[in-house]
Amino acid sequence: NAGVTQTPKFQxxxxxxxxxLQCAQDMNHEYMSWYRQDPGxxxxxxxxxxxxxxxxxxxxxxxxxxxxxxxxDFPLRLLSAAPSQTSVYFCASSPSGGxxxxxxxxxxxxxxxx
Amino acid sequence: GNSVxxxxxxxxxxxEAFLTINCTYTATxxxxxxxxxQYPGEGLQLLLxxxxxxxxxxxxxxxxxxRKETTSFHLEKGSxxxxxxxxxxxxxxxxxNDMRFGAGTRLTVKP
Numbered sequence: 001n002a003g004v005t006q007t008p009k010f011q012x013x014x015x016x017x018x019x020x021l022q023c024a025q026d027m028n029h030e031y032m033s034w035y036r037q038d039p040g041x042x043x044x045x046x047x048x049x050x051x052x053x054x055x056x057x058x059x060x061x062x063x064x065x066x067x068x069x070x071x072x073d074f075p076l077r078l079l080s081a082a083p084s085q086t087s088v089y090f091c092a093s094s095p096s097g098g099x100x101x102x103x104x105x106x107x108x109x110x111x112x113x114x
Numbered sequence: 115g116n117s118v119x120x121x122x123x124x125x126x127x128x129x130e131a132f133l134t135i136n137c138t139y140t141a142t143x144x145x146x147x148x149x150x151x152q153y154p155g156e157g158l159q160l161l162l163x164x165x166x167x168x169x170x171x172x173x174x175x176x177x178x179x180x181r182k183e184t185t186s187f188h189l190e191k192g193s194x195x196x197x198x199x200x201x202x203x204x205x206x207x208x209x210x211n212d213m214r215f216g217a218g219t220r221l222t223v224k225p
Contacts, residue, residue: 031211035215042203042215048211092157092158099209102163108157
């Protein structure tokens with residue numbers, strides 16, 4: 001019962017490098033989202049998707065791209081990493097169909113930008 | 115816009131003490147409210163939820179009641195254990211899939 005799987009768990013990048021954070025879920029959830037977690041700020045929504053082929057911006061989308069070609073996968077791309085993107089990133093999924101659905105979270109990717 | 119405010123930590127308690135973590139929210143419409151718990155090195159796990167006014171969510175001895183009149187969803191537990199040490203997040207989700215989290219409250223329970 002894998003749930004939401006994120007890879008890698010840790011990554012160190014240099015400023016200006018690009019990379020993709022992977023997220024996969026095996027629960028057939030329509031809704032998927034990416035958050036960043038910074039000290040004292042809780043979780044902030046970066047991008048989300050309500051189904052394959054559909055993505056939208058959240059609260060802090062600048063510097064990040066997403067795509068949703070399949071129900072299972074929702075990768076997050078950093079186009080040109082900046083030190084301000086040092087954070088812990090969480091992917092989450094839930095069934096759609098109402099606001100009473102809790103989200104299922106992956107274990108996170110800890111990203112450091114030097 | 116929607117927002118969640120929860121009491122700042124850290125909170126340090128002795129085992130078997132009573133716990134309250136305050137949470138208030140601002141939202142249009144009728145959001146669902148959640149408490150999540152995060153253990154070190156892990157993602158967030160759902161602790162409890164309430165989907166309408168006056169609902170009480172409960173799990174593992176924790177409780178929270180959806181109070182629309184005071185826009186609050188305070189987390190309580192009558193007797194905490196060392197194993198309850200974690201970071202607790204209050205959150206809301208509205209009908210537009212807008213999900214907002216509080217800043218988190220770190221709880222440490224000492225034996």
